[in-house]
Amino acid sequence: MSERLRIGISSCLLGNEVRYDGRHSRSDIIIELIGELFELIPICPEVGIGLGIPRPPINLVAVDGKVHVRGVSDPEQDVTDALTDYAFSIKEQLSSVHGYIFKSRSPSCGLKDVAVYDNKTNQVLDTSAGQFAKVVMELCPRLPVADEVYLTDETLREKFIEHVIAYSKDNNKIKD
Secondary structure, three states: OOOOOOOEHHHHOOOOOOOOOOOOOHHHHHHHHHOOEEEEEOOOOHHOOOOHHHHHHHHEEEOEHHHHHHHHOOOEEOHHHHHHHHHHHHHHHHHOOOOEOOOOOOOOOOOOOOEEEOOOOOOEEEEEOOOOHHHHHHHHHOOOEEEEHHHOOOHHHHHHHHEEEHHOOOOOOOOO
């Protein structure tokens, strides 16, 4: 029997209690339908950078035209560089996956739907990718990515699966 293709996944989506509030965001669709086809490799960048469980929440915050990942209750806590460094530290692991499923709306793992708050007014200015997801997508620009919301649609789920299989045959996966 051949080895199953591997997909990186936000650990909370597998039912691991790693979220800031000590809970999970288990996705039965991913576990049952995607997990049946692929080996799912859990990754939680927030735990990976040493943030505890539970932990104070973080947000994307616009400061002088740049987006930072900062503590909600402690704006001096800035984990932007730590999340970036973590993505680079697992670059070799990323080269062994054929797709990635991120947690939507997460300041570290959201694909595009994470609120960016104004540093001074705390008003939502825009939406963006989470910091870790952004760096992973920069390191692996052709890596098939999705989030749990995207994968609830059967047609989009099938498209993601097709992209993962096609990507597995590609030899130039990681950007140097």
